[in-house]
Amino acid sequence: MKPKDPLEVFVRYPDGKERFTGHACGTCGILSSVTSFIGTEEELTKLTKDAATRCCNPTCRVCGKQTERYHKLCSECRHKQFNERARLEEEQRRAKAEKVSYVDYKGGGVFLDDRFFESVGDVLEHCECDAVDPPQDVWGAIEIPFCLDADHVVDNALDDHHDGAGDDLSNASVKELQELLDGWCQKQGIVSYEADWSTLVIMPEPESDDDEEAADPS
Ligand SMILES: [Zn+2]
Numbered sequence: 513m514k515p516k517d518p519l520e521v522f523v524r525y526p527d528g529k530e531r532f533t534g535h536a537c538g539t540c541g542i543l544s545s546v547t548s549f550i551g552t553e554e555e556l557t558k559l560t561k562d563a564a565t566r567c568c569n570p571t572c573r574v575c576g577k578q579t580e581r582y583h584k585l586c587s588e589c590r591h592k593q594f595n596e597r598a599r600l601e602e603e604q605r606r607a608k609a610e611k612v613s614y615v616d617y618k619g620g621g622v623f624l625d626d627r628f629f630e631s632v633g634d635v636l637e638h639c640e641c642d643a644v645d646p647p648q649d650v651w652g653a654i655e656i657p658f659c660l661d662a663d664h665v666v667d668n669a670l671d672d673h674h675d676g677a678g679d680d681l682s683n684a685s686v687k688e689l690q691e692l693l694d695g696w697c698q699k700q701g702i703v704s705y706e707a708d709w710s711t712l713v714i715m716p717e718p719e720s721d722d723d724e725e726a727a728d729p730s
């Protein structure tokens with residue numbers, strides 16, 4: 513079915529004057545009102561006309577293909593846009609990151625594609641196992657602290673008590689609890705890492721085996 517052209521909609525005031533209020537879908541009549549948008553009069557005319565045109569015939573703004581209602585882009589273009597954004601973010605992150613040679617890197621591990629490795633050596637081993645070229649760089653890793661917050665612990669414990677039950681708790685006693693908690697946490701030896709997006713660890717140069725490859729055509 514060919515979509516019908518959008519219709520201009522005006523309201524008439526008692527004094528006979530008419531005011532433009534938007535565009536209605538030519539097919540189903542739903543109004544795209546100027547109140548839904550922000551812009552100059554000219555922009556509002558264009559925006560409401562566009563919305564009304566797309567109402568029963570939503571098309572992708574990039575490729576023009578039919579798309580789901582209320583979507584500006586088709587799923588393919590949405591996907592592309594998402595990937596492109598992720599790529600740009602990664603590019604910016606890489607540009608900003610401090611580059612550290614693996615020799616000088618002092619962190620407790622590295623990340624390759626969201627996977628943690630205890631060392632650059634482990635990354636090389638993993639790549640060799642999977643028969644893939646090792647990356648030129650990997651992300652650094654930072655330890656996620658394992659800790660309990662005394663204020664939270666106390667607040668939780670006071671939840672079922674009467675109002676003001678904790679008023680007499682002094683800062684010093686909360687501090688004392690914090691020290692106990694810190695000591696306890698440390699004893700548990702729980703260590704996890706997350707990627708350090710501010711540090712790129714430069715991997716060792718791959719050993720050249722061009723000569724071997726040239727000599728061995730297989
Ligand atoms: Zn419609």
Ligand SMILES: [Zn+2]
Binds near residue numbers: 572586
């Ligand atoms: Zn598209």
